[in-house]
Amino acid sequence: MTDTSSMRERILSSAEKRVRAVGFHAVSFRDLANDVGVKSSSVHYHFPKKEDLGEQLVKRYSERFHARLDQIDVEEVGPIGALEAFIALYAEALVVGESVCLCAILGAEANSLPGRINAGIQAFFQANTEWLTEIHRRIPSSTMLMTPIEIVSALEGAMIVSTVMKSREAFDATAQRIMANHKEH
Amino acid sequence: MTDTSSMRERILSSAEKRVRAVGFHAVSFRDLANDVGVKSSSVHYHFPKKEDLGEQLVKRYSERFHARLDQIDVEEVGPIGALEAFIALYAEALVVGESVCLCAILGAEANSLPGRINAGIQAFFQANTEWLTEIHRRIPSSTMLMTPIEIVSALEGAMIVSTVMKSREAFDATAQRIMANHKEH
DNA sequence: GTCTATAATTTGATAGAC
DNA sequence: GTCTATCAAATTATAGAC
Numbered sequence: 001m002t003d004t005s006s007m008r009e010r011i012l013s014s015a016e017k018r019v020r021a022v023g024f025h026a027v028s029f030r031d032l033a034n035d036v037g038v039k040s041s042s043v044h045y046h047f048p049k050k051e052d053l054g055e056q057l058v059k060r061y062s063e064r065f066h067a068r069l070d071q072i073d074v075e076e077v078g079p080i081g082a083l084e085a086f087i088a089l090y091a092e093a094l095v096v097g098e099s100v101c102l103c104a105i106l107g108a109e110a111n112s113l114p115g116r117i118n119a120g121i122q123a124f125f126q127a128n129t130e131w132l133t134e135i136h137r138r139i140p141s142s143t144m145l146m147t148p149i150e151i152v153s154a155l156e157g158a159m160i161v162s163t164v165m166k167s168r169e170a171f172d173a174t175a176q177r178i179m180a181n182h183k184e185h
Numbered sequence: 186m187t188d189t190s191s192m193r194e195r196i197l198s199s200a201e202k203r204v205r206a207v208g209f210h211a212v213s214f215r216d217l218a219n220d221v222g223v224k225s226s227s228v229h230y231h232f233p234k235k236e237d238l239g240e241q242l243v244k245r246y247s248e249r250f251h252a253r254l255d256q257i258d259v260e261e262v263g264p265i266g267a268l269e270a271f272i273a274l275y276a277e278a279l280v281v282g283e284s285v286c287l288c289a290i291l292g293a294e295a296n297s298l299p300g301r302i303n304a305g306i307q308a309f310f311q312a313n314t315e316w317l318t319e320i321h322r323r324i325p326s327s328t329m330l331m332t333p334i335e336i337v338s339a340l341e342g343a344m345i346v347s348t349v350m351k352s353r354e355a356f357d358a359t360a361q362r363i364m365a366n367h368k369e370h
Numbered sequence: 371g372t373c374t375a376t377a378a379t380t381t382g383a384t385a386g387a388c
Numbered sequence: 389g390t391c392t393a394t395c396a397a398a399t400t401a402t403a404g405a406c
Contacts, residue, residue, distance in 0.1 A: 029400070108208065108292075149355045159342075177335055229384080235381095
């Protein structure tokens with residue numbers, strides 16, 4: 001099953017795993033080559049420049065993430081259920097000491113990344129806030145709710161703090177707070 | 186004034202500025218050497234290994250930050266005023282496209298940093314949450330307040346999202362939300 | 371598509387003169 | 389303390405054979 005996926009996909013999977021653990025600058029073509037059992041020049045065949053790799057990484061991650069959001073939409077769980085599912089997606093992305101959201105770690109490195117990668121990260125956050133805005137619109141009595149960008153910020157920050165503290169406490173507390181803010185009205 | 190500071194201090198200042206802009210891995214000894222007008226071997230004289238540099242960087246940043254927190258304590262502005270001053274410290278650390286909190290960017294890179302640096306970042310967050318816990322304790326009617334670790338997470342995350350979006354919107358909204366949550370009771 | 375080979379550059383780090 | 393000189397290793401990237 002994993003063996004049937006193309007080399008390009010296997011490289012992207014390896015890259016995503018590594019980047020989400022240690023960041024873009026800390027991953028090399030040789031790391032990826034070793035992971036998938038080829039030489040680094042073969043990795044360059046699929047992704048000529050590292051910027052290309054980063055760009056495709058963000059693209060693939062975003063598409064996968066947004067496909068999950070679309071799925072939530074069609075499930076018609078209601079706005080509160082949708083928010084819960086959204087948070088669950090983020091929760092899934094965090095494995096303390098192993099991975100955070102790709103765009104959390106790339107976002108922190110943003111000022112040292114090539115422009116095309118940055119644009120992808122920005123689009124990811126933009127799409128997330130827009131999706132949340134639509135959910136937000138469907139929640140009655142919108143007073144006291146956190147805005148979409150606050151929700152995204154809080155979740156991304158909580159992932160980073162959780163990683164540093166080696167404990168999910170920060171993330172879990174943030175997730176609960178977001179839900180509490182939107183349920184008691 | 187700037188000229189009278191020691192070479193060691195000037196190197197640390199240069200390093201802090203750069204790391205807070207682009208991250209630890211994206212800064213080299215030669216960058217710093219050029220900034221302060223010496224050769225890279227001279228930078229190694231002051232900081233033998235890059236890990237030493239990172240460690241001292243976090244130490245200096247933390248001490249400076251916590252000195253500011255001590256200052257807030259003695260000013261006796263009350264718990265709400267103290268919280269406001271705390272957030273102002275974070276606000277000061279964010280210059281979109283130029284710098285975020287040192288521990289936000291190092292926190293994101295945490296899994297690829299030497300252990301001693303990680304310990305410093307963890308201590309920074311720990312001290313911040315403990316300071317906030319004491320403030321928290323002094324706020325009457327503690328229902329519905331965000332916990333200290335949630336506040337720190339939200340502010341750090343907002344810095345990163347603001348950097349990516351090239352707008353302070355995320356940070357400002359987060360700051361206002363924290364204050365609103367603690368004022369209306 | 372993958373390989374060997376290698377270029378070109380950068381990087382962290384050290385030895386030893388001054 | 390700073391310099392020159394240098395090293396070893398790593399990194400991005402390319403040329404050309406198979």
